[in-house]
Amino acid sequence: MHRGDLDGLAAAAAAADGVIHLAFKHDAMFAGDFDGAVAADLRAIQALGDALADTGKPLVTTSGTVLFAFAGLHDTLTEDDTLTEDDTLDAGPRIDAENADAALTERGIRSSAVRLPPTVHSPLDHNGFIEGIGRGLNLPRSASRRPRPKPTSGFLSAHAQADNPSSSTLTRHLLGWKPTQPSLIDDLGQGHYFDAPPTTPR
Template sequence: MRVFVTGASGWIGSAVVPLLIGAGHQVVGLARSDASAATLASAGAEAVRGTLDDLDILRGTAAASDGVIHLAFKHDIAFSGDFRGAAEADRRGVQAIAEALAGTGRPFVIASGTPAEPGRVATEGDGHGLGPAQAAGPQGRAATSEWVLSLTSRGVRSSVVRLPRTVHGDGDPGFIAALVRIARDKGVSGYFGDGTNRWPAVHRLDAAHLFHLALEKAPAGSTLHAVADEGVPLRDIAEVIGRHLNVPVAPVSPEAAAEHFAWLASILAADQPASNTLTRELMGWQPTQPGLIADLDKDHYFG
């Protein structure tokens, strides 16, 4: 297949692209810069210059492809406080791609996040039924995912791969790397409250494998969980960080969390375990890479 990948040079995309090429697919990646285009070329992919705001480019490239994997998201503005703006840009981009795929039966796989279900482990059956009201709020990205699933009625083999809070590995630019930086700067490896809140996690290579599987064989309307660790307690994460940095490990009260963790505080406040049982059964997906604690215990997070 000729596969259009947005976010192709990003954290997960850079693992997805070689898998697709190794399986015999031709990859066309969206590149925001010359550097991204060069990275894609060196991986054996074709680059098309553009961003999520270039709707005609998204529409045209999708129309010329046999399938699309959508990984791009404006994380820079989302993490600076404008999550709504990032979600709206994402929705516009997704709609442009969907216009090109309608009626073709081609696969359209997008990334989203696992839901948080207070008091229990979230499953692939949770987090559905979001409507227009949620699309304009904090759940905007999830509402876009729901809309993508509805594209089955318009002749698109759409599926959603939900990612956990932590997608880890060598070079991780995400939440775990941020916790390491905070611990180094503060001189203490803190955990929120009593440290029992849990984070689901997956190694980026295992996540990439699930995107590849979804492209090739996910049934239309599938919701998949790229989850390897169902839920790792925050205290366990803090203890590994503290040991490697040789700093004390200590609780941070909810009242002091915003000052200590900054933008991460609200994310750490939620218990967010997630299951992958239905995904394993449906797709035959089996994570093979190290779990979060084993990976965190390696030197690459502390170099």
């Protein structure tokens, strides 16, 4: 099936017990056509919705917490507030797709969206560029108070500099989710991001 084949996508969805939609045209986005990639994602969700309407089947899509930072939602929060599952926006790039997914519950679909964070972390990740790294490098605390530099590397730079405090409290309650791995700050404190890279034998 061609990646732009909405009829094929709908037929596959109709034959499935449920759908998890993870696709996004990142190649178009990195080529400078972010609007085109966003529009294609919205069309795909609409096609899936048409195929699954009144079936009671689940449809899971993905969104991102950082979208709300880019839209300025965090500017309205107090210093101690975080983004929660109840926070929504009326419109915006990719937010339109999340809202379209949420609206499918009215069409007899068990729809939900997983908001992904802009970064992930683990002992296997040695490319960290997130909070707390300054401590591991013994940088002075005052460095964190310097004016934020303007983005210089496009898409990645904007994500790395976004202030994106978010909470998973409601998700933990609804799903009985009890994370057991280290939190981001605890993981950074273990030091593996700052270990010397292994040398390659010659």
